[in-house]
Amino acid sequence: MKENLSIFDLTGKTALVTGGAAGIGRACATALAMAGADVAIADVNKDLGEKTAASLRELDVKSFFLRCDVSNEEQIQTMISSVVEVFGKLDIAVNNAGIGVISDQDEIFPKNEWDKLMAINLDGLWLCAKYQAQQMIRQTPTEGKIINISSIAGVVSLPMSNGAYDASKSAVIHLTKQLALQWGRFNINVNSISPSYVLTPMMSRTTLKFRQRIRDTTPMGHIQRPEDLYGPILYLASAASDYMTGQNLIVDGGHTLGPWIEPARKREIPPPNQR
Template sequence: MVWEELKLEGKVALVTGGGRGLGRSMALALAEAGADVVVAARTRDQIEQTAAEIKKLGKRGVAIPADVTVWEQVQSLVDQVVSMLGRIDILVNNAGQGLSKPLMETSAEEWTAVLQTNLTGMFYCCKAVGKYLLAQRSGKVINIASGLGERGLPNSTAFAASKGGVIQLTRCLALEWAPYQVQVNAIGPGWFPDSPGGQESRRYGERLERFIPLGRRGRPEDLQGVVVYLASSASDFMTGEVIFVDGGVLIHA
């Protein structure tokens, strides 16, 4: 019976930033669990490749180019999802932008770009999808946060501030939408080379691994089981939480 709760047959998911890295991996995991999946990003070629992989799994895979920092594009994206697939049940807010730079070297434009993508874009997506989830009184929102939303790190002010905002957005929305049986949770990846915040991981490579209790950096597949759990009925009594998938970094720091 427990495996039945993890199945996503008949569900429709939207994954932003779904063309590569963690977003692609999570989109494929949702499809393997039975969901039809729409992937969105600014780069058409990448999301079309992901959509093709989803189709090979026997599910409907759709690629829709969109910039999450533009409200009108987000509205159009979500309306297209519902028009093409008939509904929307799962939102994975994965689109993100990293920045590794001291505060005094960070321009106002760089600060704004990171916050606009990582936090405002997530707000836009939640608002556009929320219209449908609240009306149907069911749904799952999965926001991609970061361990840096909980702990500080030099040269990460803009990124860490944006991810701290993501965590609070998750908690506040979880309370607002609980009466509608919509669960809002977050995943906090640690050092993943393919994540928006992975510059430090790529730059320092193996030197970072001694700070990770499990002794290695993350791999895209490390998020697959977590995202399926949070998207499924198995997590119906869980909301407002952040699951950190970081090899133990936060408890070790």
């Protein structure tokens, strides 16, 4: 039976996760390492980044931290060359680094805040993908997996969000399609994942009442945990998704399916891993 799952095995693969020190990025890095990949953690937070890399090494894979602010093109280029210097190649890249805002007042939202958010969430992601693809194209065999982290905010407009965040995430989904269209000829798959509200440091600013409302409007009955992304990330990083490209995988426990006005009829039994 185990051999049948080798399609998900990442032994011998090398990966890079931006914003990998905490939250969703850390979960992505952990899933990749659990499947056998060596993982580089790129982040602006050195202390947390070093800790995450150390926790991955405990899974018997290679991992190291490198400081990179994805709004800086030069640092992105150095990030890619550092990964290649240490690991010899780059097979999988997760472009996760991003910032959120809690401000639903676009009429007064400052332009400099818009620019800062776009520089990280959109321009930075595009630059990361560009240099990752250049590296993957140079390699033999020419192939790669690029996974961009968007959000359900890129698909529907969210309360506790704003135009800059939603527009950046929407743009990531469409950028993913265009890059997939162009880079299929190099055997590079480009897909995105759109999580819903995930319990990460980014979400820590939300109120308990807000979180209860999310539970009430999520058929799967609980707020998304970072671990809920292990399966989706592994799927898109592995041979299991070789024929899938340009797609946006919505992972939201059913939150965007429609139960906005009436609370959803939720799962009444605990999920399998909590029984």
